[in-house]
Amino acid sequence: MIVKLSKEAYEEIVELWEASVRATHGFISEEDILYYRDVVYHEFLSQLEVYGIVEKELQGFMGVQKNRVEMLFISPKFFHQGLGTKLMKFAIDELGIDEVDVNEQNPKAYEFYQKLGFKMIYRKEQDASGRPYPVLFLKLK
Numbered sequence: 001m002i003v004k005l006s007k008e009a010y011e012e013i014v015e016l017w018e019a020s021v022r023a024t025h026g027f028i029s030e031e032d033i034l035y036y037r038d039v040v041y042h043e044f045l046s047q048l049e050v051y052g053i054v055e056k057e058l059q060g061f062m063g064v065q066k067n068r069v070e071m072l073f074i075s076p077k078f079f080h081q082g083l084g085t086k087l088m089k090f091a092i093d094e095l096g097i098d099e100v101d102v103n104e105q106n107p108k109a110y111e112f113y114q115k116l117g118f119k120m121i122y123r124k125e126q127d128a129s130g131r132p133y134p135v136l137f138l139k140l141k
Contacts (some may be wrong), residue, residue, distance in 0.1 A: 001053065001054060001055065002051050002052070002053055002086070002087065002090050003051065003052060003054055004049065004050070004051055005050040005051065005052045005054075005058075005061060007045075007046070009050070009052070009058065010041055010045055011041075012057075012058050013040075013045060013050065013052070013058065013061055014037060014040055014041045014045075016058055016060070016061065016073060016074075016075050017037070017040055017061075017071075017073050018033065018037055019075060019076055020073040020074060020075060020076060021033060021036070021073070023076040023079070024106060024108070024109070025103065025105075025106060027103070027105040027106075027133065028133065032131060035129075036129075039129070040071075044063070044070070044071070045063065047065065048063035048064060048065050048070055048071070049063070049064050049065070049095075050062070050063045050064075051064070051087065051090065051091075053083050053086065053087065057075075058075070059074065059075050059077075059078045059083055060072075060073060060074035060075060060078060060083040060084065060087060061073060061087075062087045062088075062091060064091060064095055064097060067096055067097055067098050067099055068097065068099040068100060068101075069088070069091050069097050069099070069100040072084060072087060072088065072100070084112060085112075085116070088113075088116055089116075092116075092140065097140075098139060098140040099137070099138065099139050099140070100113055100118060100138050101135050101136060101137045101138060102135070102136050102138065103127070103133050103134070103135060103136075104123065104133075104134035104135065104136050105133065105134070110136060113138050116140075117140050117141055118138035118139065118140050118141070119138060119139060119140075119141045120136050120137065120138055121137050121138065121139045122136075122137050123135070123136050123137070124137070
């Protein structure tokens with residue numbers, strides 16, 4: 001079941017975020033994981049509408065802003081069970097999402113978005129924090 005998450009869920013969201021990042025983003029340094037964890041908790045989540053799949057526990061979540069998915073993370077315990085697709089279809093069909101970005105060094109995520117119909121429209125050499133993690137900006141075609 002996809003539900004809108006509140007501020008009370010931030011700790012659980014950040015725990016899931018960190019577990020997912022550690023499982024999928026081997027290119028990010030430990031120092032940067034700790035930096036981003038703080039940013040996600042104290043700044044980023046409050047700027048987004050956050051939706052999650054909750055069945056006894058938080059299994060995955062996404063943060064959206066306007067027509068863009070800003071973050072999508074699944075708990076490693078629930079990888080490869082279709083939860084990312086479920087969240088994205090909800091975002092597209094119910095929220096009118098047609099944009100997302102992805103780290104270039106995360107080819108599995110890029111392939112996932114391509115399968116959903118997203119195409120790259122441009123690339124930035126650094127992420128929004130100025131760190132050396134190229135970002136691909138995608139739009140639903």
